Amino acid sequence: MGFKTFIKSKKILSLLAVLTLTGTHLVMAQDAAAPATAAATGDAADAAKSAMWTGVEYYLLLFLLACVVIGIVGKILKVYDLTRQIQGKSELNWNGLMASICIVFLVVGLYGAYWEFTVQGTETLPEAASVHGVKIDEMFNVTTGITMVVFFITQILLFTFLFRYRHSSKRRAHYLPHNNTIEKVWTIAPAVVLTVLVVFGFFTWQEITNSADAKGQPSSINIGVTGHQFKWELRYPGKDNKLGAVDYRLVTADNKLGIDYKDKNSTDDLQADTMYMPVNKSVRLNILAQDVIHSVYMPHFRVQLNAVPGLPTFFKFTPTITTADMRNRLNQPDFEYLLYCNKICGGIHYNMKLIVRVVNVEEYQQWLSHQKPYLTDALKKDLKMASANQQKSITPNRLALNN
Numbered sequence: 001m002g003f004k005t006f007i008k009s010k011k012i013l014s015l016l017a018v019l020t021l022t023g024t025h026l027v028m029a030q031d032a033a034a035p036a037t038a039a040a041t042g043d044a045a046d047a048a049k050s051a052m053w054t055g056v057e058y059y060l061l062l063f064l065l066a067c068v069v070i071g072i073v074g075k076i077l078k079v080y081d082l083t084r085q086i087q088g089k090s091e092l093n094w095n096g097l098m099a100s101i102c103i104v105f106l107v108v109g110l111y112g113a114y115w116e117f118t119v120q121g122t123e124t125l126p127e128a129a130s131v132h133g134v135k136i137d138e139m140f141n142v143t144t145g146i147t148m149v150v151f152f153i154t155q156i157l158l159f160t161f162l163f164r165y166r167h168s169s170k171r172r173a174h175y176l177p178h179n180n181t182i183e184k185v186w187t188i189a190p191a192v193v194l195t196v197l198v199v200f201g202f203f204t205w206q207e208i209t210n211s212a213d214a215k216g217q218p219s220s221i222n223i224g225v226t227g228h229q230f231k232w233e234l235r236y237p238g239k240d241n242k243l244g245a246v247d248y249r250l251v252t253a254d255n256k257l258g259i260d261y262k263d264k265n266s267t268d269d270l271q272a273d274t275m276y277m278p279v280n281k282s283v284r285l286n287i288l289a290q291d292v293i294h295s296v297y298m299p300h301f302r303v304q305l306n307a308v309p310g311l312p313t314f315f316k317f318t319p320t321i322t323t324a325d326m327r328n329r330l331n332q333p334d335f336e337y338l339l340y341c342n343k344i345c346g347g348i349h350y351n352m353k354l355i356v357r358v359v360n361v362e363e364y365q366q367w368l369s370h371q372k373p374y375l376t377d378a379l380k381k382d383l384k385m386a387s388a389n390q391q392k393s394i395t396p397n398r399l400a401l402n403n
């Protein structure tokens with residue numbers, strides 16, 4: 001190294017050192033200034049503002065600060081390394097440093113995965129409260145099991161290999177341009193596993209959505225669930241167990257669902273605020289939406305299906321655990337099954353929540369006998385007026401046509 005180059009590199013080094021120091025100083029000054037200003041302006045508005053800082057912006061800034069700190073530490077190490085080189089000492093072992101960081105990352109990451117299992121894992125849903133729910137849980141557990149085994153093996157191999165085969169001037173890497181066996185293994189093995197999972201899922205879903213009622217078996221209990229911004233409307237069929245037809249053009253203030261009363265099945269339909277279902281009986285949810293796409297979501301029964309405007313959908317399932325029984329099992333006296341909307345359907349989406357109760361058949365019949373008919377007096381009046389108006393408007397038209 002010539003004298004001039006030495007001087008040059010020394011200048012660059014000093015510049016780097018100055019920059020590093022200024023950077024650190026600025027960061028530290030900001031840190032020190034923050035609590036000082038917060039303390040100086042102590043009114044309520046500022047307190048509210050500082051509460052906002054715990055939001056996304058706060059974490060974004062924290063992340064950026066962490067990046068700056070890591071950058072500064074890197075620069076300091078670089079300066080240290082260059083100084084050592086100038087002094088004729090050996091270079092810093094960067095590869096060894098990176099390899100050690102990989103092992104630290106592996107250990108921290110594995111602990112993170114363990115933490116997720118133990119802390120978040122306890123917040124999973126209780127046992128499935130429906131017949132098909134048990135199968136969904138089985139499928140979920142098998143998929144989670146397989147992916148977790150693959151996850152742990154690949155992550156441990158990845159970081160251990162990074163550590164074990166870090167660069168060393170003492171050995172040469174083996175050049176492997178192509179290997180058919182490896183290609184085959186890593187293509188066929190995941191393909192087989194994924195095919196098994198997909199076929200398993202396909203048959204389970206087919207079994208769940210198999211809509212045909214078995215011969216000789218009583219048909220399912222029909223429940224109408226209609227979503228609109230921002231409420232669920234429930235409709236129970238009367239003694240005929242048939243829900244009447246609906247037509248969106250008939251929707252009025254008194255006829256919220258637009259029930260068509262020309263259909264005889266409509267006249268005995270009932271309205272309800274809470275969804276009651278008898279235990280161990282097949283239930284068919286007849287799902288509709290009036291404005292945007294909503295989604296009927298009953299996590300405890302592993303039930304979820306979209307409610308689409310203009311496209312009736314249905315979900316058939318059999319609840320197996322009564323609300324009272326579940327309260328005992330979970331030791332939660334206030335436990336309720338819930339029906340949520342699982343589509344972010346607008347501003348008050350969170351309001352689309354309904355209590356669902358699973359009871360024994362007697363309780364269900366008793367509850368049903370107390371529900372009000374959908375055809376209220378006000379609605380009857382509306383319908384009479386509408387038919388009268390229709391007749392009035394038809395007569396002059398006919399005359400007009402005749403003329």
Ligand SMILES: [Cu+2]
Pocket residue numbers: 227293294295341342343344345349352
């Ligand atoms: Cu919704």
